[in-house]
Amino acid sequence: MVQAINAALGQEMQADARVIVLGEDVGRDGGVFRVTEGLLEKFGENRVIDTPLSELGIVGASIGLAVNGMRPIAEIQFDGFTYAGLDQLIDHASRIRTRSRGAYSCPLVVRFPCGGGIHAPEHHSESPETYFVHTPGLKVVCPSTPGDAKGLLASCVQDPDPCIFMEPKRIYRAVKEEVNEERYTIPFGVAKGVREGEDVTLIAWGAMVRECVKAADQLEAEHVSCEVLDVRSLKPLDVNAIVNSVKKTGRVLVVHEAPKTLGLGAEIVALIQEHAFLSLEAPVGRVTGFDVAMPLYKLEEAYLPNVNRIVEGVRRTVLF
Amino acid sequence: MPFKSAASFEVKFLQVLNEKGEVDSKLEPRISGERLKQFYEWMVLARVFDEKAIALQRQGRIGTYASVRGQEACQVGSACLLNDLDWVFPAFRENAALIVRKTPLKNLLLYWGGDERGSVPPLGVRNFPVAIPVSSQIPHAVGAAWACRLRNEKNVSLxxxxxxxxxxxxxxxxxxxxxVFKIPVIFLCQNNQYAISVPRSRQSAAQTLAQKAVAYGIEGIQVDGNDLLAVYVSVQEALERARAGKGPTLIECFTYRLGDHTTSDDAKRYRTESEVEEWKKKDPLARFELYLASKKLFSKEYQSEVLERAQALVDQAVQEYESVPLPAVSDLFNYVAAQLDANVSMQKARYLEGVGAQDVVPVTPVVAPLVKGPANQSSKPGKKRVSLEGSSKADEVPDF
Incomplete structure (x- = not known):
C-alpha cells in the first residue's frame, strides 16, 4: 500500500503542477513510513516541503494554499496528532465554500496513518474517523487494499473540496496486490463487495476488512456464509450497497477499531434501521474498540477487534 | 567561563503624527492631498457606518455587531496600500479595512444581519470572509501568500x-x-488593550507584542495605531520587504477599542470611564483632521460635507440591505460541496418537499402492526414480525 500511495502522489503531482506535498519529514526523509520517498528528488523542494513540527500550522497554511489556487496534500505524521489541526478543518476547511457562498473553495487533502496493530507508542494508534465524518463538508476515505488506496487518493487530490485520506498503517506493507500502473480514480461513495455470502453481512473498512475476511473463512467451515462489504468511503457512505446486502442476508455485523459509542458503526446501524428495518432477522451487531483510551501495546490486541471477536459476534447474530 | 550574549534585540516604536497634530517631517510619508482626503473620508464612513450598525442592532434589524470605533487609522492606514490582488484576512472587527477593500456597505450589513451572502468578496478583490475564531485566520494568510510566492507572483497577504x-x-x-519560509505576509496586530474584558497584561508578560517577532526571526515593530501616518509608513516598509522576497513583518498597532467588544458586551463592567476619556483624546479621526488642517485640506464645510455624504451612503446601504430578499432555503444545502453527495441531496430534497428534516425514506406511518402482522420465519420461534418479503421497495406500505 505504501508503494501504491507513493505512486498516486507522484502521478497526481506529475499531472497537475498545483499539487504539492507538505508535512513533517516528508522531504529528505521520505516520510516516517516512506510514503513520500523519492518525491523530493523528482519534484524539488518547492513542491515537497519539509515543514516545522506544527500540525495546526500545516493544516492552517494548507487551507490558505488551497484557497489561493494550490492543491496541497498535507501529511500528518500520526493519527493522534491530527487533533491539533482539527479546529482548522472544522472551523475553516470544511465550511469555507458555504461561508463564502461558493466564492472560495478548499481543495485540500489531509493524509495520515491510522489505527493500531503495530505496537507503536502512545497516541500513534488512534482511529479518529468519526470526528471527520461528523463534520459537514469533509469527505473521508479509508482504503483496505493498495489498488483502492491509489484510486481513492487520486480522487481526493482531484476533488474540489477538502478530503481526509486515512491510511491503515498495519496493512501498509501487509496487504499486497498488483496495482494498475495507469493513473485512475475510484469514485467516492462506492463500497466494494469483498466476498459474497448469504447469511450475514460484515461491514468494515481499512485494516478491519482483512480481519473480517479471515473470520468469514473460519465461519465457512461452520456453514455460515458471510458477505464482506468494504465501505472504503466513510463519507459519503454507499447506503445502497449496505441496504442491498442487508436485504439479502437479513443479519449484519459492523466492525471497526474506533471506540463503540458514536463510532461510524452507530450511523451505519441507524441507516440500516431506517432503510431496511423490515429485512432484519436480528439486531445489527457491532464489534468495535471499547469506550476506553487506546492502550499501550501490551494490551493493544485486547482492545482491537480480531477474528475471534468477529466470529463470536457473527454467532450471536445468527443465533438470535 | 563568563556568560556571553547569545542574542539581543530592540523593539522600535513609531509615531509620525502626535496627538496635537504635529508631524515629524523626517518621517512623514509623501501622500497627495487627494489621497489624504480619501483616507479621512474612509475613516468617517467607517465611523458613521459603525454608529448606524449599533443602532440597527438595538432595533433588532441586524444581529450582534462588533464596533470598529477607535481603530479606524490602523485599518485605513494599512488596507489603503494594498492592491486588489493582495489578500486580506480580516478578523471580525475590520469594517474600516473592508470598506477600503471595496466591500459594499450592504454586504457588511448582510453578514452581521445573518446572511452568508455578505461574505462574498467584491469581484476581483481578494478579501477573505470574516474569521470569528480568534487567530484562526493567521495561518491562512501564510498559506495564501505562500501560494503567491510559489507561482512567482508579487502579491502578499495582510x-x-x-x-x-x-x-x-x-x-x-x-x-x-x-x-522559516520567508513568506510575503504582513501580520497586523491591533492591540486595542482588551480581549473582551481581559486586559493586555493578562495575554502576555512580554513588554510588547511586537517583540514576539524576534522569536520567529522576523521583523517586528510597534506603532501608534491611532496615527494613520505611522501605520502607513510601517505597512509600506513591510510591503516592500515582502514584495522583495525578504519575508514577513509583525506590526503591533497600539490602539484602543472605544466601543464595547460587541453589541452584547458592556465595557463599563471592566474598564473605567476615565481610561476611556483619556483614549478619546487620542481619537484617530480628530488627530487626522488636525493634520489635514495643517495641510490646508480641512474646513468645517468640508467636514460636514464628508459627514453628510457618509450618512447618505450608509442610509442607502441600509435601504439596500433591507430590500434584499431572504436567502433561498436551498442555500442551506447548496454550498456544502461543489457536488452534493447523495445524503445531503436527499436531506435537501426531503426538506424542500416539506416532509421535514428527517431523511428517512418517506413511508406512510405504520399503525400498530406489532401483533397484527403475520408471523414470519424468524430465527426465534414464535417471534412475530411484519413481512415485507417479496417487496422490492422499502417505501411500499404493507397491507395489514
Missing part, C-alpha cells in the same frame, strides 16, 4: 488580528512558518 490572538497557537505556528 492579516488583521487583536492582542488576544497572540496568545493562541495559530498565531505562533503561523509566524513560525512565515519566518
Amino acid at each position: 492579516v488583521y488580528f487583536g492582542d488576544g490572538a497572540t496568545s493562541r497557537g495559530d498565531f505562533h505556528e503561523a509566524l513560525n512558518f512565515a519566518g
Whole structure:
C-alpha cells in the first residue's frame, strides 16, 4: 500500500503542477513510513516541503494554499496528532465554500496513518474517523487494499473540496496486490463487495476488512456464509450497497477499531434501521474498540477487534 | 567561563503624527492631498457606518455587531496600500479595512444581519470572509501568500488580528512558518488593550507584542495605531520587504477599542470611564483632521460635507440591505460541496418537499402492526414480525 500511495502522489503531482506535498519529514526523509520517498528528488523542494513540527500550522497554511489556487496534500505524521489541526478543518476547511457562498473553495487533502496493530507508542494508534465524518463538508476515505488506496487518493487530490485520506498503517506493507500502473480514480461513495455470502453481512473498512475476511473463512467451515462489504468511503457512505446486502442476508455485523459509542458503526446501524428495518432477522451487531483510551501495546490486541471477536459476534447474530 | 550574549534585540516604536497634530517631517510619508482626503473620508464612513450598525442592532434589524470605533487609522492606514490582488484576512472587527477593500456597505450589513451572502468578496478583490475564531485566520494568510510566492507572483497577504490572538497557537505556528519560509505576509496586530474584558497584561508578560517577532526571526515593530501616518509608513516598509522576497513583518498597532467588544458586551463592567476619556483624546479621526488642517485640506464645510455624504451612503446601504430578499432555503444545502453527495441531496430534497428534516425514506406511518402482522420465519420461534418479503421497495406500505 505504501508503494501504491507513493505512486498516486507522484502521478497526481506529475499531472497537475498545483499539487504539492507538505508535512513533517516528508522531504529528505521520505516520510516516517516512506510514503513520500523519492518525491523530493523528482519534484524539488518547492513542491515537497519539509515543514516545522506544527500540525495546526500545516493544516492552517494548507487551507490558505488551497484557497489561493494550490492543491496541497498535507501529511500528518500520526493519527493522534491530527487533533491539533482539527479546529482548522472544522472551523475553516470544511465550511469555507458555504461561508463564502461558493466564492472560495478548499481543495485540500489531509493524509495520515491510522489505527493500531503495530505496537507503536502512545497516541500513534488512534482511529479518529468519526470526528471527520461528523463534520459537514469533509469527505473521508479509508482504503483496505493498495489498488483502492491509489484510486481513492487520486480522487481526493482531484476533488474540489477538502478530503481526509486515512491510511491503515498495519496493512501498509501487509496487504499486497498488483496495482494498475495507469493513473485512475475510484469514485467516492462506492463500497466494494469483498466476498459474497448469504447469511450475514460484515461491514468494515481499512485494516478491519482483512480481519473480517479471515473470520468469514473460519465461519465457512461452520456453514455460515458471510458477505464482506468494504465501505472504503466513510463519507459519503454507499447506503445502497449496505441496504442491498442487508436485504439479502437479513443479519449484519459492523466492525471497526474506533471506540463503540458514536463510532461510524452507530450511523451505519441507524441507516440500516431506517432503510431496511423490515429485512432484519436480528439486531445489527457491532464489534468495535471499547469506550476506553487506546492502550499501550501490551494490551493493544485486547482492545482491537480480531477474528475471534468477529466470529463470536457473527454467532450471536445468527443465533438470535 | 563568563556568560556571553547569545542574542539581543530592540523593539522600535513609531509615531509620525502626535496627538496635537504635529508631524515629524523626517518621517512623514509623501501622500497627495487627494489621497489624504480619501483616507479621512474612509475613516468617517467607517465611523458613521459603525454608529448606524449599533443602532440597527438595538432595533433588532441586524444581529450582534462588533464596533470598529477607535481603530479606524490602523485599518485605513494599512488596507489603503494594498492592491486588489493582495489578500486580506480580516478578523471580525475590520469594517474600516473592508470598506477600503471595496466591500459594499450592504454586504457588511448582510453578514452581521445573518446572511452568508455578505461574505462574498467584491469581484476581483481578494478579501477573505470574516474569521470569528480568534487567530484562526493567521495561518491562512501564510498559506495564501505562500501560494503567491510559489507561482512567482508579487502579491502578499495582510492579516488583521487583536492582542488576544497572540496568545493562541495559530498565531505562533503561523509566524513560525512565515519566518522559516520567508513568506510575503504582513501580520497586523491591533492591540486595542482588551480581549473582551481581559486586559493586555493578562495575554502576555512580554513588554510588547511586537517583540514576539524576534522569536520567529522576523521583523517586528510597534506603532501608534491611532496615527494613520505611522501605520502607513510601517505597512509600506513591510510591503516592500515582502514584495522583495525578504519575508514577513509583525506590526503591533497600539490602539484602543472605544466601543464595547460587541453589541452584547458592556465595557463599563471592566474598564473605567476615565481610561476611556483619556483614549478619546487620542481619537484617530480628530488627530487626522488636525493634520489635514495643517495641510490646508480641512474646513468645517468640508467636514460636514464628508459627514453628510457618509450618512447618505450608509442610509442607502441600509435601504439596500433591507430590500434584499431572504436567502433561498436551498442555500442551506447548496454550498456544502461543489457536488452534493447523495445524503445531503436527499436531506435537501426531503426538506424542500416539506416532509421535514428527517431523511428517512418517506413511508406512510405504520399503525400498530406489532401483533397484527403475520408471523414470519424468524430465527426465534414464535417471534412475530411484519413481512415485507417479496417487496422490492422499502417505501411500499404493507397491507395489514
